[in-house]
Amino acid sequence: MKRIDALEAIYDDIADCAVVTIMxxxxxxxxxxxxxxxxFYLEHAMGLASSMGLGVALAQPDRPVVVIDGDGSLLMNLxxxxxxxxxAPPNLTHLVxxxxxxxxxxxxxxxxxxxxxxxxxxxxxxxxxxxLVSELDEFTAAAREDLGAGELTCLVxxxxxxxxxxxxxxxxxxxxxxxxxxxxxxxxxxxxE
Amino acid sequence: xxxxxSSSKVVYDALKSNGxxxxxxxxxxxxxxxxxxAEDDPDMTLVRLAKEEEGVGVSMGAHLxxxxxxLLMQNHGFLQAINGIVSxxxxxxxxxxxxxxxxxxxxxxxxxxxxxxxFTRRVLDALNIQRAELRTLDEVEPKLTRAMTMAxxxxxxxxxxxxxELMWEEPAP
Numbered sequence: 547m548k549r550i551d552a553l554e555a556i557y558d559d560i561a562d563c564a565v566v567t568i569m570x571x572x573x574x575x576x577x578x579x580x581x582x583x584x585x586f587y588l589e590h591a592m593g594l595a596s597s598m599g600l601g602v603a604l605a606q607p608d609r610p611v612v613v614i615d616g617d618g619s620l621l622m623n624l625x626x627x628x629x630x631x632x633x634a635p636p637n638l639t640h641l642v643x644x645x646x647x648x649x650x651x652x653x654x655x656x657x658x659x660x661x662x663x664x665x666x667x668x669x670x671x672x673x674x675x676x677x678l679v680s681e682l683d684e685f686t687a688a689a690r691e692d693l694g695a696g697e698l699t700c701l702v703x704x705x706x707x708x709x710x711x712x713x714x715x716x717x718x719x720x721x722x723x724x725x726x727x728x729x730x731x732x733x734x735x736x737x738x739e
Numbered sequence: 740x741x742x743x744x745s746s747s748k749v750v751y752d753a754l755k756s757n758g759x760x761x762x763x764x765x766x767x768x769x770x771x772x773x774x775x776x777a778e779d780d781p782d783m784t785l786v787r788l789a790k791e792e793e794g795v796g797v798s799m800g801a802h803l804x805x806x807x808x809x810l811l812m813q814n815h816g817f818l819q820a821i822n823g824i825v826s827x828x829x830x831x832x833x834x835x836x837x838x839x840x841x842x843x844x845x846x847x848x849x850x851x852x853x854x855x856x857x858f859t860r861r862v863l864d865a866l867n868i869q870r871a872e873l874r875t876l877d878e879v880e881p882k883l884t885r886a887m888t889m890a891x892x893x894x895x896x897x898x899x900x901x902x903x904e905l906m907w908e909e910p911a912p
């Protein structure tokens with residue numbers, strides 16, 4: 547399964563969600579499918595996308611939140627699984643694309659390439675429904691199920707270690723940041739609280 | 740325990756009066772009363788972390804979603820969270836209220852705390868993070884309010900140091 551195909555398969559399903567992605571190929575590929583104001587691409591602070599998603603989900607319990615994570619980022623902040631499990635916001639869906647590689651920096655293999663199992667770690671952390679998929683149809687069905695589950699979920703998807711031809715996005719990270727805040731809080735101006 | 744319960748309450752009340760609705764925390768001795776106050780408050784969302792850098796992400800998400808938050812951390816927790824502060828909050832212009840216990844400063848008795856204290860202020864300075872030092876009960880509310888105001892208007896991290904003078908009550912001899 548290619549990540550871009552998986553993202554395309556759920557692109558319509560996440561239209562109304564606050565989406566927080568990690569940097570690199572994940573961000574570029576989602577952006578290439580069509581940017582939306584409710585999509586935030588965390589271009590640095592590796593590992594913290596899931597923590598950000600938790601912050602959004604706790605601050606706005608009625609808004610569905612999707613974190614699109616990767617193996618390298620999640621490995622950098624494994625404690626996040628225990629924190630997510632502890633507070634288990636029912637409006638948070640955690641998707642993890644595992645290409646067993648730090649693709650954006652040249653394809654160095656991560657520990658999932660030698661057997662570390664992120665879905666098992668998520669279950670061990672307390673996210674009982676966490677599971678691993680490796681086929682596109684399976685991913686699409688599981689992701690849709692998770693998006694409608696009404697509870698914290700974690701879906702790990704094995705994907706090929708291929709990415710976009712270019713990592714350029716015609717969207718400055720600050721533009722993205724202010725637009726995202728406006729999309730999340732249409733009734734308040736963050737500079738005038 | 741000689742950590743001041745009354746001072747902790749004053750700090751907590753100042754967080755509340757500044758609209759803080761989400762506190763992330765990793766326990767340490769000087770923070771236990773503050774964390775218990777947050778835990779017992781039905782209007783506060785307490786996020787107990789595995790490591791302090793997570794709290795930067797939580798506060799970033801909370802801010803973008805319109806909620807005020809604070810990070811309760813030891814100075815070593817601040818040192819631990821620096822990459823998130825720089826490449827998350829600073830890069831993305833997001834306010835943080837860092838409430839840092841000022842361990843390892845003059846009067847510190849725990850040998851293992853003595854190294855980090857040498858660097859807390861210098862690292863804050865190196866990062867251009869403005870700070871207030873809370874030493875007396877009277878200054879807690881006004882200084883914490885100014886810190887929050889500055890964080891919100893500058894969209895950047897501001898630190899409040901909880902000093903030994905405020906947080907520690909020497910037991911009677």
